[in-house]
Amino acid sequence: MWLVFALASAVFAALTSILAKVGIEGVNSNLATALRTCIVLAMAWGMVFLTNAQGGIGSISRKSWIFLILSGLATGASWLCYYKALQIGEASKVVPVDKLSVVITLVLAFVFLHEKVTTKSVIGCLLIGAGTLLMVL
Numbered sequence: 001m002w003l004v005f006a007l008a009s010a011v012f013a014a015l016t017s018i019l020a021k022v023g024i025e026g027v028n029s030n031l032a033t034a035l036r037t038c039i040v041l042a043m044a045w046g047m048v049f050l051t052n053a054q055g056g057i058g059s060i061s062r063k064s065w066i067f068l069i070l071s072g073l074a075t076g077a078s079w080l081c082y083y084k085a086l087q088i089g090e091a092s093k094v095v096p097v098d099k100l101s102v103v104i105t106l107v108l109a110f111v112f113l114h115e116k117v118t119t120k121s122v123i124g125c126l127l128i129g130a131g132t133l134l135m136v137l
Contacts, residue, residue: 029083096135
């Protein structure tokens with residue numbers, strides 16, 4: 001089931017890039033990010049209440065709070081940079097560079113989460129990196 005959600009995420013991320021590139025024209029990238037974030041916030045809280053998950057807030061550990069806050073800050077920084085890059089660059093070049101996050105995530109997962117380094121993961125990272133270079137140069 002995770003694969004279905006991951007594929008849906010990829011489709012929505014692709015739509016996000018195209019819709020954002022069109023929508024950001026003539027709009028300050030920081031303002032556009034803030035507007036987009038309000039929509040994401042409303043959707044996320046809507047799902048919390050729709051699934052009746054709001055009761056779990058009190059049971060979130062201090063460690064989880066810290067890492068969720070840090071993740072939120074990283075997401076905000078990513079979105080601000082992404083929208084600025086989309087505003088001044090071509091979507092067909094910005095998006096592949098943004099997807100280098102896959103390679104960076106794998107490296108960080110190996111180093112900090114001690115996930116297993118496999119031949120497939122190394123080859124995948126190399127191919128993603130090479131593909132990004134081909135698309136950007």
